[in-house]
Amino acid sequence: MLDGVRILAWGSRQAVRLGATLLERAGAQVTFAQAQPAGGFAYDVIVVSSDVSAASERNAIAELKAAGKHIVCDITATGPQGARAGMRASDAQIQAISGLMDTTGFAHGEPVRIGVPFTEISAALYVCASIAAAVRVKRLHGIAQTIDVTLFGCAASALTTFLPAAFAQRTVGRVGNRHPACAPWNAYRTLDGWILICTSTEEQWRKIKSVAHVPQLEDSRFDTLRARVSNVDELDALIETWTSTLTTDECSHLCEQIGVAAGPIVSVAGLSSEPNFRMRHADAAAQIDACGIEGETYRQMSIFSMARLTDDVSLEPRAGVESSVRSCDAGPLAGIKVVEIGQYTTAPLVGKHLAALGAEVVKIEPPDGEVARAWTPGQAGTSYFFALNNTDKQTLALDLKQQADRAHLRTLLADADVLVENLRPGALAKLGFGREALGEINPRLIYCSISGFGIASAYPARPAFDTVIQAMGGLMDLTRGNGQPVKLGASGADILGGQAALLAILALLADPARQAGTFVEISMQDVAAWCALFASGNPEQEGIAVACIDGHVWLESDERFDVAALAASARRERCGSLSRASAVAALVNAGVSAVPVARVDELIEDGDFLADVLSVARDASGAFWPILKVPYRLSRTPARVRAVPGAPARYAEETSRGSPSRWGMVEAG
Known part of the structure; x- marks a missing residue:
């Protein structure tokens, strides 16, 4: 490392x-x-x-x-160039001007930090x-x-969930605890509190209908994902007629039994008694119980763990191909081969960055392609969301329930440096690709498993989505709109979990002489709790969002202005009758720290966003796609984001229909 x-x-x-x-x-x-x-x-x-x-x-x-x-x-905050160069902005101010704040909160409420x-x-x-x-x-x-x-x-x-609508020239608004592209997905009342329930596939929707026993859910308004999103208010009201008859625990257990992601909202102070946190981080839980949450409490836990891939010392590591790669023109990871088995955000984010850094990344998809490909909006049958999260990868369709396709995967892994996946814990092992098997296939492999609650978990059968992890990791407890817990608009738990995995993998690849295979485990709840403990022990400056005639502005407290004084200043300057630009000017002139709260759809016309963040790539057919640059700039070996994958290829023993890559893939016919 x-x-x-x-x-x-x-x-x-x-x-x-x-x-x-x-x-x-x-x-x-x-x-x-x-x-x-x-x-x-x-x-x-x-x-x-x-x-x-x-x-x-x-x-x-x-x-x-x-x-x-x-x-x-x-x-x-904003880099050395552009209109905002040198801006000494706080985290909250960056949340405001980037559009991130405007995605967090409820549809009819104010933006939430x-x-x-x-x-x-x-x-x-x-x-x-x-x-x-x-x-x-x-x-x-x-x-x-x-x-x-x-x-x-x-x-x-972090705006990959919201930028697709902006690309399609749609206004992007706050969705509270909903998902802009999936339904049902929300916080629902129970007999004793709230339950987060998240579905993303038709199978999960059918399972919810089967256990809810609400006849109106069979209405044609809910037959398709698009229809459910369009009629989400009516859908959520019907779902709540079912959840409100159960306790939170009863509803959580029932959802776990049918394979639907669900969970309660856990307070940061309550993390020490949350079963999975206490099981995985007994020392941190004991310290919280004894001393409360202090500035250094977050250091008592780690966001990743590592172990030998296999205990069989008789396995000989294969010779690495990377040692023969001496040119850095192709990026820091030139010569590295990666297999990604993932969907949605977490593992795909890892693969995207490894590819941008020069690795050859093969993404394994189901025979019909990843579900997120079909989300709207998009073009040519592929969603903008999928494109943003999967740049510069080769995509391969495999049915891992079939022996022949598992054999194809085994061949890929034998020649790979990294395997990253975000399947349910144990899913790969059931297919014959557990840690010991992977060690036999490739004793030098870095195998990174990303899951909601970890391999050793109090919830071995519970699926997890970003919103559930935000709820059970303390993030929603700290993020509140009008006092009510609300999720981060961005898929914060997914993104931070993927970033933790990226760090662990790159730390291992930093040693080109590495030989022993390594198992890397990422629990998204661990990462979320780590963030929540840091924030709770190291509180930020307070502030308020104030309405203007064209949106909101963010006012931040300091030694002169507490929240009450900020509100008084906003009333005195009559911000409600001013544009954001005029309100910021008036407030700054009065000595108040203020910035406009940007909307995501406005970023498309923001000069700094266009210059430093947005880029354009082509797919195999030559079509242009809006994509995002990576937020780090290496001066000598830059990461490059260049291409959007087309339809997944098929693995073929016979390659007469195309020119295969080193891993033997040809385009699907």
Whole structure:
């Protein structure tokens, strides 16, 4: 991993502190500095946040970047270029100007600040992943480079659920605890509280209907996913007539039995008594019980775990192909082969970034393709959502219930460096691809399993979606609209879980001489709880969203203005009768920290978004697609996002119908 890498964490942003904590977990030697260290820099990597540094420190940072002797990673709010260059924005202000805040909250309420510093946490994870990639390049090629990561880019990258509507020139609004493309998906009242229920397939919908016994659910208005989304108000009311007859536990257990994701809203303070958290993190739970949640409580748990892939020491690791790859032109991961078996967001996010960094990624899909391909809006039968999450991959359709297709997968894995999947725990093992079997196939493989609750879990049969994990990981408890828990508009648990997996994989790949196979486990609930504990122990500045005639503005408290004073200032400046731009100008003139709350559909006309985040790619037929750049910039070996996959290919022993890749795929006819 990063053993022996010396890192200086020199910056006041939370992303610097969080990143240093994660880098320590990955084996690095980390030194923290509050001020510019005297003397020379005896470090391999220096992590800074120049936008909130003093002028003299910014000069020193510029000199370090120019010298080219260290990997220098700079975390800023908006980057060194563009109209907002140098903006000393807080996490909440970035949530506001990026559109992230406007996606969180209820449809008829105000935008809600995410209750954890989401953009700082996301930046910390991308920082660590990109540092690991840069360390790999330095070890292979002797090249030190600079890395720039922006909070704005991290925020915009999290909008993959909402940007498709903007691409289709539709207005994007808040959906509360719903999903804009799936239904039923919401928080429903029970006899003693609330239950989150999430469905995404027709099979799950049929199962809910079968146990709910509500005749009106058979109405033709709910026959298709599109129809259910269009009639979601009526649908949710009918679902609640069923859930309200059960306790939360009864409803959770029933949903678990039929394979539908569901769970209660857990408070951060209640994490220590939540069965799965307590089982997996007994020490952290005991400390919370004894001392409450403090500033360092989050450090008592890790967001990833690693173990040997197999205990069979007689298995000989195969020779690695990566050692023969000496050109860095194709990216930090040139020569690395990845198999991805995933859907929706989490594992696909990992595969997308590994591909952007130069790896050859093969995505395994069901025979009919991933369900998310058919979501709307999109073009040519493929959703914008799928395109955003699966750039630069080869896609392959396999029916893993068939012996021949499992044999094809086995061949791929024998020549792979990484396998990443987000299936239910044990699903691959049932198909003959458990840890021991994978170790026999490829003793050098990095196998990363991402699941909602982990392999060793109090809920071994419970499926999980992002919203359920947000509820059961404490994120919804900290994020509230008018006092009611509400999920992050973005798929926060999915995204942060994928980022944790990306970090762990890249930390392992940072050692080109690595030989032993490794099993990496990511529990999305672990990651969510880690974030919630950090936020609870390290509270952010408070603020309020204030309505204007064309939207909202975000006002942030400071030593002069508490929340009550902010509200008074907004009334005094008559913000309700002003545009956002005029309101911000009036408030700033009055000494109040204020920024506009952008809508996602407005990003398409935002110069910084167009220049730094949005890009265009082609698919195999030559059609153009809007895609997102990665939010980290490596100066010498940049990550590149270039292509959108077409229909999944088929694996063929006979390749007469096309030109196969090294892994023997030809396009489906």
